[in-house]
Amino acid sequence: MRVLLVTCFLFSCLQTTAQKLNTDSLWRILEITNNDSTRFDILVQLNDYSQSSTVDSNFYYAKKILDYSEKTKNKRFIAYATLTIGYPFFRIGDYKNVQECITRASKIIEKYPDNEVEARINNYRNLIETNPNKKISYLRNAISIISINNRLHNSIRITATLYLNLARGFYTIQKFDSALLYVQRANELSFERNDFTRIILLQTTFANVYTSLEQYDLAYVYCKKSLVTASMSNQIDVYLRAYQCMFNYFNATKQIDSALHYQNKIFSLNAQDTYKAKVASARWLFNYYQKGNYVDSANKYMNFYIIGNDSLNNANKIIEVQKIRFEEELRQRDIEIAKEEEKESRNHNIQLAITAIAILTAIILFLLLSRSIIVSHKVVEFLGVIVLLVVFEFINLLIHPFLEKVTNHSPALMLIALVAIAALIVPLHHRLEKWTTSKLVEKNKAIRLASAKKTIEELGKPNNL
Secondary structure, three states: OHHHHHHHHHHHHHOOOOOOOOHHHHHHHHHHOOOHHHHHHHHHHHHHHHOOOOHHHHHHHHHHHHHHHHHHOOHHHHHHHHHHOHHHHHHOOOHHHHHHHHHHHHHHHHHOOOHHHHHHHHHHHHHHOOOHHHHHHHHHHHHHHHHHOOOOOOHHHHHHHHHHHHHHHHHHOOOHHHHHHHHHHHHHHOOOOOOHHHHHHHHHHHHHHHHHOOOHHHHHHHHHHHHHHHHHHOOHHHHHHHHHHHHHHHHHOOOHHHHHHHHHHHHHOOOHHHHHHHHHHHHHHHHHHHHOOOHHHHHHHHHHHHHHHHHHHHHHHHHHHHHHHHHHHHHHHHHHHHHHHHHHHHHHHHHHHHHHHHHHHHHHHHHHHOOOOOOOHHHHHHHHHHHHHHHHHHHHHHHHHHHHHHHOOOHHHHHHHHHHHHHHHHHHHHHHHHHHHHHHHHHHHHHHHHHHHHHHHHHHOOOOO
């Protein structure tokens, strides 16, 4: 019953229309559900919503997804989370770290194949690729993976996103007919009604493509739709895209007064993530007023543009510090994972060493205690040497972490410690070897004596003819 209630609650949250994603409701679900897939999906939704927010929010939710993925030890979750961390790096233009995230995720799915993650990897490669034709190739590969495996979780949503990105790729290289084809395919699949970020991308892509094709009536329809979407979402980044779309339309149709109106709207937006667009708008407004010989207005926007560029540089420095901090967190996480893997490997090797010691010891005892097998002392000596080596390796595995801590990873001190251990073990081995040799000689003598007595008894018996 509890699982059913959680599922119904989750469904109602996902189907909310014309409203912002109810993040509080999703957090409440996280608190009451124990289902790994449900918890992971909710974290992914929260992260998707944060992608239209600040870079700090992106880092926060990406880290949340990674923490949870590593806790569940689900390889698909870990690969997905590793890839997700690349998005905030992409937003700040750190393509090197995005590529590292792609490489890590790729290595995971090589061992644990997952088609959805593989498709997303191709999409991320598209994000950081500078060659337009390669971008299109990555997106087509991703679409082919999803098409073959259309039963994948969220396959419709992923495919719609890929079609939309492909349309924007063709738009970049001015293949407007192809761009129109793929944006229409994305529209056929559609997005959730409250997924305003993707809806606005769909509408503005339609508008820009139709504007480039000089089909201005259709372009204007989608421009107006983008304004409606912005008013429904009430998200600053959605408003920014809608205003930029309207500006592009009016600028292309030479309606400069209307273009000026929407540049002023862009300039009036006040949010951290729209500041760069505001600075670019100030540059356009400066050029406009300078050409019209409006000196005061031109100076106003030029001053803002100069100050804005300085502010952007300072903001970039802050982002750089945040990036370094997050990179250090990832590095420490990698160190912890490596330590955990090393610990598991060491425990495995210790178990193997114990097994080997037990088997060899059992063989030696069998040979010593057997009343019918004559064994050369060289065989027991050879087995004894092998046991000595295995015991030494076992002790080394057991105390290695302690030695590293005490000696602070000093090779010389660790060598001295291991030599000291060997100095204690070797004399003990010699004593055991001497004891086993004497026992073996006594046993062999006893077996030979018993054999001789038996032979004599048989020879002494009367010959029955």
